[in-house]
Each structure stands twice: as structure tokens, then as C-alpha cells.
Amino acid sequence: MFTNSNNIKMTIPQKVWKIFIFLFSINTSWGQQTIEIHTAKKIYCANDSFDIIECFVTQKGIIQFTGNLDSAKMTFPDATLVKHNGYIYPGFNDAHCHFLAYCRGTEELQLFGTSSKIEVRKKLKKFACKNKKRKWIVGRGWDQNNWEVQEFPNFEDLNGATKIPTCLSRVDGHAIWLNKAALEHLNLNYDTIITGGEILKLSNGQSSGVFIDNAADWIQDMIPDMDEDVMIKALKCGTEDLLKSGITSVSEAGLSYNEIQFIHNQQTNGALPIRVNAMLSVNQENLNHISRNDIPQSEKLRVRSMKFYLDGALGSRGALLKHDYCDRVHHKGLQLMNANEFRYYCTYLYQKNYQACVHAIGDSANKIVIDVFTKILAPDFDARWRIEHAQIVDINDIAKLHNYGVIPSIQPTHATSDALWAFDRICNTNSNYNPKNGAYAYKTWLDSMGYVALGTDFPVEGISPIATFYSSVFRKDLSGNLKQAFLPQQCLSRKQTLLGMTLWAARAEFTDDYKGSIEIGKYADFVVLNKDIMEIEESKFNNVKVKHTYIDGKKVR
Numbered sequence: 001m002f003t004n005s006n007n008i009k010m011t012i013p014q015k016v017w018k019i020f021i022f023l024f025s026i027n028t029s030w031g032q033q034t035i036e037i038h039t040a041k042k043i044y045c046a047n048d049s050f051d052i053i054e055c056f057v058t059q060k061g062i063i064q065f066t067g068n069l070d071s072a073k074m075t076f077p078d079a080t081l082v083k084h085n086g087y088i089y090p091g092f093n094d095a096h097c098h099f100l101a102y103c104r105g106t107e108e109l110q111l112f113g114t115s116s117k118i119e120v121r122k123k124l125k126k127f128a129c130k131n132k133k134r135k136w137i138v139g140r141g142w143d144q145n146n147w148e149v150q151e152f153p154n155f156e157d158l159n160g161a162t163k164i165p166t167c168l169s170r171v172d173g174h175a176i177w178l179n180k181a182a183l184e185h186l187n188l189n190y191d192t193i194i195t196g197g198e199i200l201k202l203s204n205g206q207s208s209g210v211f212i213d214n215a216a217d218w219i220q221d222m223i224p225d226m227d228e229d230v231m232i233k234a235l236k237c238g239t240e241d242l243l244k245s246g247i248t249s250v251s252e253a254g255l256s257y258n259e260i261q262f263i264h265n266q267q268t269n270g271a272l273p274i275r276v277n278a279m280l281s282v283n284q285e286n287l288n289h290i291s292r293n294d295i296p297q298s299e300k301l302r303v304r305s306m307k308f309y310l311d312g313a314l315g316s317r318g319a320l321l322k323h324d325y326c327d328r329v330h331h332k333g334l335q336l337m338n339a340n341e342f343r344y345y346c347t348y349l350y351q352k353n354y355q356a357c358v359h360a361i362g363d364s365a366n367k368i369v370i371d372v373f374t375k376i377l378a379p380d381f382d383a384r385w386r387i388e389h390a391q392i393v394d395i396n397d398i399a400k401l402h403n404y405g406v407i408p409s410i411q412p413t414h415a416t417s418d419a420l421w422a423f424d425r426i427c428n429t430n431s432n433y434n435p436k437n438g439a440y441a442y443k444t445w446l447d448s449m450g451y452v453a454l455g456t457d458f459p460v461e462g463i464s465p466i467a468t469f470y471s472s473v474f475r476k477d478l479s480g481n482l483k484q485a486f487l488p489q490q491c492l493s494r495k496q497t498l499l500g501m502t503l504w505a506a507r508a509e510f511t512d513d514y515k516g517s518i519e520i521g522k523y524a525d526f527v528v529l530n531k532d533i534m535e536i537e538e539s540k541f542n543n544v545k546v547k548h549t550y551i552d553g554k555k556v557r
Helices: 014-025 069-075 100-103 117-130 178-186 214-220 228-244 256-270 284-292 339-351 365-375 395-399 412-418 441-450 465-474 494-500 505-507 538-544
Strands: 035-044 051-058 062-067 080-083 087-090 094-096 137-142 166-168 175-178 197-201 207-213 247-255 275-281 302-307 355-360 388-391 407-410 526-529 546-549
Touching: 035 069, 051 069, 062 069, 087 094, 094 505, 100 137, 100 228, 100 247, 100 256, 100 275, 117 137, 117 166, 166 178, 166 214, 175 178, 197 214, 207 214, 207 412, 228 247, 228 256, 228 339, 228 546, 247 302, 247 505, 247 546, 256 275, 256 284, 256 302, 256 505, 275 284, 284 339, 302 339, 302 395, 339 355, 339 365, 339 395, 355 365, 365 388, 365 395, 407 441, 465 538, 494 505
Parallel strands: 035 080, 035 087, 094 247, 137 166, 247 275, 275 302, 302 355, 355 388, 388 407
Antiparallel strands: 035 051, 051 062, 087 526, 166 175, 175 207, 197 207, 526 546
């Protein structure tokens, strides 16, 4: 049907898109399709004027009318009336996630929420007993910050669980933990120096089994990929979870060409109804595909951006800071890419009209991004280049981005998940600069840049858009671990949060001409909730449920 323009410097104006829809709708075969009028207790359009309407009309998956119910009935006398006993919002668009990784996790060992190394070992042993034929066991979700003794584990902590080579990723994906069988199976030189990575050692100089950032990538590249038939099964399970959560669109933050081809194939055969904005991982193979312009695109798959990693994560002390970590002297984190190399690639993407989407968590990494962006981009140019996470940023560096059209792509649940330990990592070590002032500063970013895109980074965090909404508005976690709001001055309003999860998330990927809000000419992607999240009190958010999810005007859940 419609594929977004290949030139990100120019997006198709809304009027042109509406004309396209009108001309297409007069096709006889389409005109015979069922017309539906959707009503609810309240319908939030989440458009620029933030309209609240009585109803909207859909035909062939496109919104044809919004407004008054009587007018809709008069204009479309043959339409079917669909009454929803709930509240309608545009389909939620997760602006930063790892969808395929989440799907793979449904067939792997889940360690999220484990409270100790002993619990991890028990779960591994149980999983291994049920999966004795696996050549490798892969898992994810451990977090030493949630253990009583908050220190990295080592391979000896997994002894006795299994003799199958095992690789367990930390919750943030920036560190891995191998068992003894894996270390012996790989038989590598663990004294290798890896730029942008760290191999943790025991007191005797032996590898501990924990590898961070580029060192973790070094190991993971040697682990066999999941079989495609298993991946298809995992995709189905993961997709069902997203639809149950009201998610109709995602931005996939870093994929290989083969993974993008897999998504395209599954969308083509109808197995994946969700719309995907896919970021290519930065590597030579993907750069070659950009040069050849042979990357699959469709109405549900947009690939016009590249994902960079400049640093690691704060939880594994890989985030690149301007000053030492408070809990690790003489350590400022890890820089995963040379600044000159990063600038070279960004210049190439600019010439190819691609978005640059850059993982930057620490204030030093964010400074590198901001300095490069402001050298390449012209003020008032609508490139919509993105900083993914923008977690700890010097306020003076944020000010440099004024009028550059850069988008903060942020994850509200990161702030509430990190709140219990974040300031054990970063602290005021210099009277002239306090990094806490720019930590998780979502309101500051919004005030500076005009809009923000909100996501979860799942599976690093849970996939729930309601948890995202709650963390953004109240700066607490929905599970109740935080009794006091974390940096409450950085709360976003309910309106700002809903826009960040819908229209602004679409705008951040150049798809707001045809999705992200309930407007004439846009795809009929919407979600029905049992509660009005724009009005209910804070204590009621645990009772919010997704009743139905629609994509292309069809109920998919």
C-alpha cells in the first residue's frame, strides 16, 4: 500500500497523504468494504490539538471521519456501529525496544527478578534438566544491584548447575556471565585487550566469566543463533504479549540485515501485524546494504536509520562519565566507539538521508554525540536524529542542541528502576559541576527540544505501556518499590506522556503522517482501556487493563 519516503529530509505532508487515501478509497473493491463507527466512553485523539471526540469511522483500515456521532451516522448511514465499553487511545508505539530479543527470551532462561546468585544457579539447573539436548543455554535478566551483596558474580557461582555451555546476559544486555563449561568450550585468550570492553578477572588472573560491553559482543558472536523454526515460535509468543499490552508499533533498536529480512518475511505472511521501525546496527555489512539500497521496506516496515553504541550501561559501570564512578575509583566507564569514527559514519548517513540513533547514557558519551551532531547538522534542519536514553547529560551540553531538531528517545521506567542505586554511581565530585542536575532529566529535555519519544527498552524493562505512563507521570514504579518520587521535578504531564507514547514516538521515526494519532487519513491502530488514564487517581493504575487492541481497523486482541 504505502511506503514512507526514502528521503528523510522531506516527509509527505498530511494533506497529500489524505488525498492519497481518498483516491485509493474510490477504488470499487475498497469501497465495498465494511465501514465501522467506533464509539467509547471517551476517545483521546492524541493529535497536536489533543482533541477528545465521540466517535471515528474506519474503512479498509483507514480512519475516514472523526467527531460527532450523529454526523457520523448521517455521513455513513450504512456503517456498523461498534460500541466500546472503555476508553480509546491511539495504539501505543514503543519508541525504543529490542523486540526480537524479547521474543527469543520466551524460549530462553528467564532470570528477571532473581534476588541472588544462588537463585540464578537453581533456575539454571532446573532449565538445563528440561533442555538437555541444547548445545548452549542462553538466558537473560540477572542484576547484581538487586542482590544482597552487590558485586559481579563469577563462573564458580554456577558450578554444579549444568555441564552445558551457558551464557547469561545481565538485565541491560551490556554484560554476560559464562559458566566453566562455556569458558572451556570457547578456549580463548582471555588476556586479549578489547577496546570498549572489559574482561573481569579473579585474583589469580583467571577470567571470572563476566564480560562487559564489546568484550561481551566478542563472546556472543561465537554462540550459535536460534534455529529459525524456534524463532518463529518465539515471535508468535512475543507478538501476543505486545498485543495484550496495547502495543501496535515498535522501534527496534539495532538489527542485522538478516533479522530485518526475517521481520519482513513474517509481516508478509501475516504472522506479524505490528508495525516496525527498524534501526540497522552499525557494522560494515549493514553499511554495504545502505549503499546498495537493497534493504526491504513495506507499509509495516520502515528501515531508514542506524543504531550506534557510544557507551555501556550505568548498572554495569559501562556508561561513559565525565568523572570517576563514586563506587569505583579511577574508572569512568567504557567508550565503545572512537569519536572520529562515529563522526565519519554520521556524515555518511547524512549524505544518504538516514537517521542516526545513538545509545548514549553517561554525560561524557552524550557530550560526544552532541558535539558531533552539531557539527554535521544545520540549525532548523529536520533530520530528527536521536539520542537513545540520554540518561545523564550536562545541562550545558543540552543547551547546545537548541534548534537542531534532535530527539531525546527516553525510557521513563529506567529512571524508576535505577533510582535505588543510580546516585551510588554518579555523584558531585566537582564543585563546578554536579552530574545529578542532568540525570534522568526528562522534563528538561522536553522543555529544550519540544518533544520526546518514550519507550521501554524491553526486555531490559517490562513491556507495559501503563508502567511507562505511570513512571513518567509520577516518577515511581508501578510495582511499588519506590515510596517517594524520584526527581519529581522531572515528571512529565499526562498529556505529554501520552503524546510521547503515540504521536511523538511516530514523529521520531518519520511515520506521524500516517500513524500515531486518531485522525482522518491515518491507519486505524488503537487500543481500548478499561480506565481513563488521563483522569484516574494514582492509586488506580494497577487496575488499568487493555480490553482490546486494533491494527488496521481489525481487532487483533
